[in-house]
Amino acid sequence: MKYFRNRSAKREVSETAELVSGKALIWLIASFALLLVPQWDRLPVWLLASCAVLAGWRWLAQSGRVRLPGKWLRSGIMLALVAVYIATVQGRFTVETAASFFVLAVGLKWLETRSVRDFYVLFFILVYLATVNFLFRQEIHWSVINLAGVVLLLVGLQVVNAPEIPGALKSGWRRLGMMLLKTLPIVVLLFVFFPRMAPLWSVPLVSGEARTGISDSMTPGDISSLAQSSERAFRVTFGGETPAYRDRYWRGLILDRLDGETWQQGFGRQFRRPGRVSVDGGVGELESNQYDVLMEPTDQTWAFALENSRAVSDNVKPNDEDLFRFDRPADSPVRYRMALSGQDLPGVSGAEPDNVERYLQLPRTGNPRARALGQDLADEYNNPEAIVRHLLDRFREQEYFYTLRPPAMPEDGIDALLFDEKRGFCAHYAGAATFVLRAAGIPARVVVGYQGGDSGADDEYLIVRQYDAHAWVEAWVPGQGWVRMDPTAAIAPQRIESGLRDAVAEEGSFLENDWTSPQRYGDMAMLQWASLQLDRMNYHWQRWVVGYQGQSQMDLMSRLPGGIGLRELGYITAGIVGAGLLLAGLITAWHYRRNESRDPFSRLVGRWHRLCDRAGVPVRHGETPSQLAFRLARAKPAAAGTATAFARMINKHYYGREPGIGARSELARMKRLLATMKRQAERQPQADRQPPGHPEGNH
Amino acid sequence: MFKAIRNRWQRWVNHRIPRSDQRTFGQRNIFILPTGAGVVFGALLLIMLITGINYQNSLIYLLTFLLGAVAVAAMHQTHRNLSGLELTLIQAGEGFAGDLIPFRLRAVSPRHDTLALSLACDDVVLNQQHIHAGQQSDLSLSVPSYRRGYLQPDRILVETRFPFGLFRAWSWLRPVTSGIVYPNPLPAPDAASTVQDGEQASKSRSIDGNDHADLRPWREGDMSQRVQWKRFARTGEMVIADWEGEQGSPHWLDYDAFAGVDRELRLGYLAQQVLERSRNNSRFGLNLPGHVIEPDAGPAHASRCLKALAVFGLEQPREGGPLPHGTRAGEGVGRPVASGREAAL
Numbered sequence A: 001m002k003y004f005r006n007r008s009a010k011r012e013v014s015e016t017a018e019l020v021s022g023k024a025l026i027w028l029i030a031s032f033a034l035l036l037v038p039q040w041d042r043l044p045v046w047l048l049a050s051c052a053v054l055a056g057w058r059w060l061a062q063s064g065r066v067r068l069p070g071k072w073l074r075s076g077i078m079l080a081l082v083a084v085y086i087a088t089v090q091g092r093f094t095v096e097t098a099a100s101f102f103v104l105a106v107g108l109k110w111l112e113t114r115s116v117r118d119f120y121v122l123f124f125i126l127v128y129l130a131t132v133n134f135l136f137r138q139e140i141h142w143s144v145i146n147l148a149g150v151v152l153l154l155v156g157l158q159v160v161n162a163p164e165i166p167g168a169l170k171s172g173w174r175r176l177g178m179m180l181l182k183t184l185p186i187v188v189l190l191f192v193f194f195p196r197m198a199p200l201w202s203v204p205l206v207s208g209e210a211r212t213g214i215s216d217s218m219t220p221g222d223i224s225s226l227a228q229s230s231e232r233a234f235r236v237t238f239g240g241e242t243p244a245y246r247d248r249y250w251r252g253l254i255l256d257r258l259d260g261e262t263w264q265q266g267f268g269r270q271f272r273r274p275g276r277v278s279v280d281g282g283v284g285e286l287e288s289n290q291y292d293v294l295m296e297p298t299d300q301t302w303a304f305a306l307e308n309s310r311a312v313s314d315n316v317k318p319n320d321e322d323l324f325r326f327d328r329p330a331d332s333p334v335r336y337r338m339a340l341s342g343q344d345l346p347g348v349s350g351a352e353p354d355n356v357e358r359y360l361q362l363p364r365t366g367n368p369r370a371r372a373l374g375q376d377l378a379d380e381y382n383n384p385e386a387i388v389r390h391l392l393d394r395f396r397e398q399e400y401f402y403t404l405r406p407p408a409m410p411e412d413g414i415d416a417l418l419f420d421e422k423r424g425f426c427a428h429y430a431g432a433a434t435f436v437l438r439a440a441g442i443p444a445r446v447v448v449g450y451q452g453g454d455s456g457a458d459d460e461y462l463i464v465r466q467y468d469a470h471a472w473v474e475a476w477v478p479g480q481g482w483v484r485m486d487p488t489a490a491i492a493p494q495r496i497e498s499g500l501r502d503a504v505a506e507e508g509s510f511l512e513n514d515w516t517s518p519q520r521y522g523d524m525a526m527l528q529w530a531s532l533q534l535d536r537m538n539y540h541w542q543r544w545v546v547g548y549q550g551q552s553q554m555d556l557m558s559r560l561p562g563g564i565g566l567r568e569l570g571y572i573t574a575g576i577v578g579a580g581l582l583l584a585g586l587i588t589a590w591h592y593r594r595n596e597s598r599d600p601f602s603r604l605v606g607r608w609h610r611l612c613d614r615a616g617v618p619v620r621h622g623e624t625p626s627q628l629a630f631r632l633a634r635a636k637p638a639a640a641g642t643a644t645a646f647a648r649m650i651n652k653h654y655y656g657r658e659p660g661i662g663a664r665s666e667l668a669r670m671k672r673l674l675a676t677m678k679r680q681a682e683r684q685p686q687a688d689r690q691p692p693g694h695p696e697g698n699h
Numbered sequence B: 001m002f003k004a005i006r007n008r009w010q011r012w013v014n015h016r017i018p019r020s021d022q023r024t025f026g027q028r029n030i031f032i033l034p035t036g037a038g039v040v041f042g043a044l045l046l047i048m049l050i051t052g053i054n055y056q057n058s059l060i061y062l063l064t065f066l067l068g069a070v071a072v073a074a075m076h077q078t079h080r081n082l083s084g085l086e087l088t089l090i091q092a093g094e095g096f097a098g099d100l101i102p103f104r105l106r107a108v109s110p111r112h113d114t115l116a117l118s119l120a121c122d123d124v125v126l127n128q129q130h131i132h133a134g135q136q137s138d139l140s141l142s143v144p145s146y147r148r149g150y151l152q153p154d155r156i157l158v159e160t161r162f163p164f165g166l167f168r169a170w171s172w173l174r175p176v177t178s179g180i181v182y183p184n185p186l187p188a189p190d191a192a193s194t195v196q197d198g199e200q201a202s203k204s205r206s207i208d209g210n211d212h213a214d215l216r217p218w219r220e221g222d223m224s225q226r227v228q229w230k231r232f233a234r235t236g237e238m239v240i241a242d243w244e245g246e247q248g249s250p251h252w253l254d255y256d257a258f259a260g261v262d263r264e265l266r267l268g269y270l271a272q273q274v275l276e277r278s279r280n281n282s283r284f285g286l287n288l289p290g291h292v293i294e295p296d297a298g299p300a301h302a303s304r305c306l307k308a309l310a311v312f313g314l315e316q317p318r319e320g321g322p323l324p325h326g327t328r329a330g331e332g333v334g335r336p337v338a339s340g341r342e343a344a345l
Helices: A002-018 A020-041 A045-062 A071-089 A093-110 A115-137 A141-163 A170-194 A223-226 A356-360 A366-380 A384-397 A413-421 A426-439 A487-491 A493-500 A525-546 A550-559 A565-596 A602-612 A625-635 A639-653 A666-687 B002-015 B036-056 B058-082 B191-196 B198-209 B227-234 B263-280 B298-310 B339-343
Strands: A232-238 A249-255 A258-259 A260-265 A292-295 A309-313 A317-318 A324-326 A334-340 A444-451 A462-465 A468-479 A480-485 B022-024 B032-033 B085-094 B092-097 B100-108 B113-119 B125-133 B137-143 B148-149 B156-160 B167-173 B179-182 B213-217 B239-243 B251-253 B286-287 B290-294
Touching: A020 A045, A020 A093, A020 A115, A045 A093, A071 A093, A071 B239, A093 A115, A115 A141, A115 B058, A141 A170, A141 A480, A141 A525, A170 A565, A170 B058, A249 A468, A258 A426, A260 A317, A292 A525, A309 A317, A324 A334, A366 A384, A366 A413, A366 A426, A384 A426, A384 A468, A384 A480, A384 A487, A384 B036, A384 B227, A413 A426, A426 A444, A426 A468, A426 A487, A468 A487, A487 A493, A487 B167, A525 B058, A550 A565, A602 A639, A602 A666, A639 A666, A639 B137, B002 B156, B032 B036, B032 B058, B036 B058, B058 B100, B058 B113, B058 B156, B058 B167, B092 B100, B092 B298, B100 B113, B100 B125, B100 B179, B113 B137, B125 B137, B148 B298, B179 B298, B191 B290, B263 B286, B263 B298
Parallel strands: B092 B179, B251 B286
Antiparallel strands: A232 A292, A232 A462, A249 A444, A258 A260, A292 A334, A309 A334, A317 A324, A444 A468, A468 A480, B022 B085, B032 B167, B085 B100, B100 B137, B113 B125, B113 B156, B148 B179, B156 B167, B213 B239, B286 B290
């Protein structure tokens, strides 16, 4: 009977110990909430809502207001949510669906988080969620949020391991802070020296989310929707002078095929190998004709470059349209380096483009008036240069308007634009101009990219944003090659001289749908300043921390003495880890020793033990102080009194009702006792001779 | 082979941590290994590193290194949490066999806090003890007892997983001082009722020539040991022998009163009688072979008698001897049988 009573008592003990405390849970929930923030616009709303409900449910259950669902209800909820998930995912595998799955797993786990074990499962999943977050967002503020989430988790872990200590939270924070501070040097060294290997296997970051940015087809109206976005497209640092605003034409891609109203790339999409593009091309000092572009992810292969550029870094390659391409889609921020070269580019001065027909293609039917205009121009002037000039004059002189609110022109859009409405955006005019030039027999193509770019903080670099997206025309002029012709420059010179904001100032349509963008409020100096400072911080973060990959590392290493390659980096890393562990061990040992020798009481006891040892009474294991004193007294009777008193004081220290540790007077008394004892023990041999046991020896 | 390794390990640990009532934990006697969660965490870090490599993501590298460094720091923290702790057994408790015997320990951590300490003996765990720097706290650990005698726990596990539960630092306290376990009190066969059977008793006294035994017919509830089986074989009567000692002087509890009964059983009866007498606050003495306690009364006396019963015929366990009494290792681990009870069957 008694035996079993004991058993159940034990089980109770272990069960209560296993239950996770509410104090720990709140940290877990807080961390979860924080880690969801970087994902807020990627996750489906239903998922966010159900996560909030499930976590809230768990929390209410913890405080005893509701009950956790039973097994059946729990299974039901799980099945329902998984079904919704499967229905929304529909078999697509992208990073978003994978991340959603993680979040769903965490959300469902809330209902079963009862024991410490469940807590750890959640801890692990959440740490990996933070990892996944870094795949999507690398800006400094998102990184801080992510790390804060992880820190909350670590605080929660401390709470779950010692839920009941008063003041645990404060000391927990302090302890964690000290840990992070102490390990910071090692972390930094590892970060710098850990060899940045090539990916072990190909893992494209397939994203199902459409990115903001220019696309590979252009229907009039596309770019005007881009004009409502102030998201960053890329940032450029120039080694020398920054070109004038009107010369900042960032060529991205060429659309040469008109399909109805839509301009497209003539060649089909290139075959894409899965894999990753090297993200940190361009290392070392910039030369005066060079510039670095730090491009935001586009999920496309195209790179943006000024006219007359050549590639310096090896992660971009020129193609036959004088454009630059990555090997693989840029799914994370990429840095590449270009150089501005002189005027004579190969291909520009060539006699004829390789396949002229491509640049003369027009749909069979449609836009008869524009066709007629082209014919007339061709009849009137036989010189392509003159035709181009005349067309530009027409745009400049007639009442054409540059607007972000163009009217709908559903049929024969180009005719409507050129002859009736005369209101459009750059894409409209670029398409129309190309159409007319082709109708006049001049090879022409639409170029899509960006034009302009504003200075960042202290003019350190240019920021090119989505609203800088632009489309213009290149026409083939024999003897001169491809010549840029920008109808927008003729219609709204402000757009080219100082940007979209000024061009549509009258209309007031600049970023009219984007209330949150700081760029919208250009007249608020403080806001602009703050926004630029934040951008600069992010730029350097991106440049030096996020972008610290293989090439940057190799560049840094090449500045250090000794040829450091990947292999050496491996050795260095191993050395850092080893040295770190060793150092930590040494510090612990030192602490231990210091503590041991610092505790005055144990130091006194140690001295006493050594004294006994010298007196021929080695301390035995498990001996009480009184026993030792007794044996010492037998060996050295002169020290009997002091030894007994000393032992009594030790006993008092250990077993006394009143904690007497550290009391100065007691320690001083013990010290005196020990000194006396020492004298007595050493005097012993002389004392030995005096007892009447050996009188003969003396006489 | 597994058992051999285990034995070797135990011997090594016993050598490393000799028996002592007082121990200061330090590098020489603290063991530390990752917990299950710690191993999973290591695997997670590896997965994170691979993720970082494959996606060429510097921030994932950074997070991995950060968490790895924190884990190493946590290892040291866990070790440090236990290191410097001074644990002294100040009182080994007393109690009846089958009970949990309280052992009082004094814990002092001179320099820094020792948090979330757990002590365990067999499978009784004392969790979440916090010892703050420079303060002494007394802990009471219950040690399960299985039979009467000296209770010397082979090892008291002293363990902490603070702060993150990724590592577990532990050591053992192997006390010298033993607790005392009294025999499990057993109701003695009812002596009072036999007195009424005077007539029959005097008749049966000549039978068997057994002078100090009363014989009476078997009744429900009598122990089978006490049936006179020889007589049963001869006559077919179930007869119970009641010994005179029970009716003897009420002041004396006599070991010899239960002639022919198993020793442990006798001690159990005597323990019950001591308790009864003590409850009635009557004077009594205890007569054990080789150990006589003069009649007295009061709780101190009762406790003295119980202690005498507990250690009757046993020697105080010593360091270095065979596995001490009261530990389960000597009985085959995990056999959930109270050995005192076993002897009675």
